[in-house]
Amino acid sequence: MSPGTDLISCTKALRTRVKKAAKFGFADLTGESMPEVVSSTFREFTPHKPEKHRIDNGKNTGAFDKYEDTVFDYPSIIQSKLGGKWDQYNKLLSAQIGLCNFHCWYCYVPEAVLRGSGAQYLTPQDLVDQFLKIRCARESKSSVLRISGGEPFLAPDLVLDCLEYLERIGLDKEVFLWSETNLSPFLSEEPGGPVLAQIWLQQRGSRLEDLASFRNFALHPCLHGTNPSDFHQTTLAQAEFFDRLVEAFATLVRSRIAIYPTISSNASPSDNLDSLFSKLKAIHPNLPLRFALVTYDFAYPPVNERLTREHRTPTRYDSRSMISKWDELLRKHYGKSYAEIPRKDVGLDDQ
Secondary structure, three states: OOOOOOHHHHHHHHHHHHEEOOEEEEOOOOOOOOOOEOOOOEEEEOOOEHHHOEEOOOOOOOOOOOOOOEEOOHHHHHHHHHOOOHHHHOOEEEEEEOEOOOOOOOOOOOHHHHEOOOOEEEOHHHHHHHHHHHHHHOOOOOOEEEEEOOOHHHOHHHHHHHHHHHHHOOOOOOOEEEEEEOOHHHOEOOOOOOEHHHHHHHOOOOOHHHHHOOOOEEEEEEEOOOOHHHHHHHHOOOHHHHHHHHHHHHHHHHHOOOEOOEEEOOOOOOOOHHHHHHHHHHHOOOHHHHOEEEOOOOOOHHHHHHHHHHOOOOOOOOHHHHHHHHHHHHHHHHOOOOOOOOHHHOOOOOO
C-alpha cells in the first residue's frame, strides 16, 4: 500500500481484485526466483529444517536453543490434530494469493507477485485438485495445503470452500489446510461492527466460527511490529492501526479459530514489549504462550531490491534482545521460559 492510504479502504479495494466471480487470484510463479517452485501455482516449503535452525520444539529432537533456533512447529501442531506420522506434515505445498495491503520491507516475495502481476484465477476446487495432483506425483508426499500470500484472508471464503471440498471428497482427516494473515481482514470499519472477513463470509451465508469447526485447519497471524512506530516503519501502514490489529486477536480467540501467532525477533524492537505482552494476556490468559519469535532471513534478493529501489533504511535488531525480554516476561507471568511449552500444548479455551 502507499503511505497515507487508509488500511481499511486499501483492504476492501484489494478484496475486489482478489475475487472474480467464483475464482480467486493466485500468483503465477512461472519464472519467479522463489525457492522450491514446483508448478505455476505451488512451491514446496519445509518448516522443520535444522540446517537453517528451524526447529519443531514439539518433537523430541534434542535441546532447543532459544537464541539460535527458530520455532517452526507446524508438523507437531498438525500431528496433534490429525494424528499420523510427523514427517508427512513437514512438506507443505504453498499457493500464494497475489496481493498484499502491507508493504513489509523484509518480505521475501518478489514485488511483482505482491502487486498481482500475472495473476491466475482459480476456483477452490481447481486449487485443491492441483494440490492433490502434485501431492500424488511427488516422492515426498505432502499432506499440507498452505494458502499463503500476499494476504490470504482477503479471501476467507476461499479457505472455507477448500475445507468444505476436502471434506466432501473424504480427505479432511488426511489433508491439513494451513493459512496466514497480517490481521488486517479482522479489522472492523466501525467500533462494534463486523470485521471485514466476517462481512465477506456473510455474503456466502457463513461465519468465522465455520472455519473453526474444521479440525484440519490452523491460522498463523503475524503481528508486524511491537509498537505503532515500528509497525509503520515495517509495513508503511498508518501507525494508529497497530493497536486495532492487536485487538483483532480477540476476534480470532472468540471465533475459536486455532491460531499460532508470530512476531519477528530481529525486525522489531524489544522496547515497550511489556505493554504489548499485557494487552495480549488481557485478550486471553494463555495467548502470549502461543507466540513464536521468528528470526527473519534478510538474504532473499527481493528484500535488497526493494530497499534499494525505495531508498528505505529500516532498523535491524538483535534478536537476542527481543527473545531475552519475551523470556523474562514469560518467566514472570507463567514461570516458564520461552519455547519451553510446545504451542500445541497451549490451550485457548477448547482449541
